[in-house]
Amino acid sequence: MSNQLSGAAAAPGTTGAVRAFRERLGLPGLIDVHTHFMPERVLAKVWDYFDAVGPLTGTRWPITYRHEEQHRVALLREFGVRAFTAMLYPHKPAMAAWLNSWSAEFAARTPDCLHTATFFPEAGAGGYVRRAVEGGARVFKAHLQVGAYDPNDELLDPVWGLLAEAGVPTVIHCGSMPTPAKFTGPEPMARLLARHPRLPLVIAHMGMPEYTEFLDLADRHPEVRFDTTMAFTDFSERMSPFPDRELGRLAALGDRILLGTDFPNIPYPYEHQLAALEGLGLGDDWLRAVCHDNAARLFDLP
Template sequence: MNRHLTESARAEAADVRRFWKGLGLPGLVDVHTHFMPERVLRKVWAYFDALGSLTGGIEWPITYRQEEGERAELLREFGAVAFTAMLYPHKPGMARWLNGWAADFARRTPGCLHTSTLFPEPGAEGLVGEAVAAGARVFKAHVQVGAYDPADPLLDGAWGVLAEAGVPVVIHCGSGPAPGKYTGPGPIARVLARHPRLRLIVAHLGMPEYEDFLDLAERYPQVRLDTTMAFTDFAERMAPFPRRALPRLAGLGDRILLGTDFPNIPYPYLHQLEALERLGLGSAWLRAVCHDNAARLFGLRGDGSGRGDEGGDGSGEGGGGGAVGRRERRGR
């Protein structure tokens, strides 16, 4: 344990590690964690503090306000063998700068999957292609914050590049915690109709349109969903998950991935894990969600190392231009 962490952080990390060790896992893979330039992150925190529209006017205290290095170290001490640096632009010209920062962050941060982002602007296809060539393993898109239509023609080529390369995209396209002009299942369904092999990871299980996004996952085999904030006491007060849909969630157990929104959460990290456990879907489901599904998608070994094209489960599931990407290029 890093000696710079507080005693309470050490105790919390011990509790988190007990959780995944009890499942017989080598650690956690968290596909939805936020790291971004400090001045950008501080603005995000200020927005949450001010109870803006994205919070739905609900008090949203940020639990983990430590400095960047301590936050990354805490995630590793939780046992996150791999995590992401979700970041996103809200205007043209911002994506290139954020991608440069994220590439450097991944290089200097053990455990971080090289994360990139995109925005509907001229040259978006080329920018995404550059990021993929530079080793980006996952992208983040935020329809709500960016206030753009994911089916915008300016993004069509970019989605095509990502579908061909097999690089996953974590996308906030649900209407929670507050709806936007282009949130909801309709706009992203139009993207999938054009790019059915696009590896979309729908953030927050598509909150609050859970069942609509389950429909999309059942229709498109490459669509996945992450658990970010879902089932927590905080989220259940705002947008409860319909219990009638739990069998469908169980049926998609190989395509549900752990996400937490660390550090921008108003409760301890462990609560997300316990919220998943109390669903009662079983240890095998929990093991898949908390580690195995994402490890297969990104071609990770137990220690979080490995590249997406190193084989995954043997079915070409690795992101980042692996076997599926090669088959897709041949088939286009």
């Protein structure tokens, strides 16, 4: 399934390659549901983590788009990304509400960014999540690996109930890549969905490496979706190859898979994610749905 694109530096032809991809498919643009914008000092710490992740995984992880904020926004617009997110997440209590204040301000000055928010299992989480939803948050981000928390923590009960009732999706990193953690994997998510079956979740990174188990979960829960972030790329295929036997299920779930890239924290050019999706051979209709139409419908974009 691997393709021939490679390189850890931004290729000069990226804008042209992405434009050619969009034009061939007749897309008005791309919708990328997994891009990262956060306060600069927080992002610097995230980049420090990726700089050090090589010894953990045995694979270097250079940041291709290590630029200041406005440069990164401009790049996404040059690529023709018509809507994107500001995925951000706390790693400790008393941090999420502050991040939500920052992201609300970022969304206000960046109209093509879907207003993104986050949460942590702590007293008051239900209150600040409600305020974020009432303030226009369109999507939430949860990171079980970084936050090191159980999604079934009783402190999150009001959060999940509110998000299920409001129909606001959460992009959740719950798979065990790049390194397993205590609460990653499909079992905690299965327990969560047993209690909140209508909860709209977007499983980040296609759930890698537990692809099959998360696909099984989606079969049982129609509000479970996936983002493609880093999946199927040469980088991820070396560490956690997607099983060829599941390609048919990818096709069948084509209306519940959304483009995600992890921009700017990717160790290859942006167009490689698109080429990796095209390399699956699932057809142009599938690509149009994944790269634009599914997210446009989920977020009610014109």
